[in-house]
Amino acid sequence: MNRIKELESRINPIAEYPKFSAGDTISVTYKIIEGAKERLQTFSGVVIQRRGTGSTETFTVRKMSNSVGVERIFPIASPFIDKIEVNKRGKVRRARIFYLRSLTGKASRIQERKYFGPVSK
């Protein structure tokens, strides 16, 4: 198993992205290939979970689009991800904030985490 993990890290290298976790609001800029053309698109929303380890790790971003919830799952090793920006750090108590799905409007706000400990970042 270790051999597979070690091999994965070499053949599917993960680019450097800022640290983010559940509750953070991020913007993911990813490439879209339309025929021969390639363009960039941004998907921004709240990270509701990060799951898996190594090159198989994925994260789910949720946003409200015209009052309809839209979720997108990105593999962290995906070559289509151009960049990830952290817009806001959220203060949440769990690693997977699926309760957000049942909340709308004011209730779905997440308190911003303003204080970062001495060893944070």
Added chain:
Amino acid sequence: MPGIIGKKIGMTSVYSAAGKNIPCTVIEAGPCVVTQVRTLEKDGYTAVQLAYGEKKEKNTSKPMQGHFKKAGTTPKRFIAEFHDFATEMNLGDVVTITELFTEGENVDVIGTSKGKGFQGVVKRHGFSGVGESTHGQHNRLRAPGSLGASSDPSRVFKGMRMAGRTGGNQRTLQNLEVLKVLADENLILVKGAIPGYNGSTVYIIK
């Protein structure tokens, strides 16, 4: 067919040039040593015997010790014959994956499937079972159903698919794409799954 002996390491996935995430199996293949060359004059057919995997000398029988000594190599665990190699093979030659396989070509993989013990017809032959789990149905959910007609023929036909030992048989998967060849580690990545446990012996055939 030219081929090589290897060991299944496990499964992972790679991203293709188009960005698709492709599931693949990692096989450690070779380097194999030529331990015997079968010729038309002597054996009636042509083939090359390859050996793979280290083995202790004390666990090797005297006749086999002599056999490996003749090829000028240490005792090996697995031996298999392949034929139609592109180049002339001599005793003691080392065969590696890079000589045989290139990325993008299709190969066959022979392995022994995982043994599953005594299994019913649903798992073993893909039967759909009898009826439903509700509506008065009692205990026939995964039963095989009828085995045939009654007084004529008064017997069950040979080859009737029934429950029994499942898996643990040699299976060949054809036309698996070679996604990557890592020469210095003797690793080859083929698309999809292959039979057997991690660590089981497989034959990769061109």
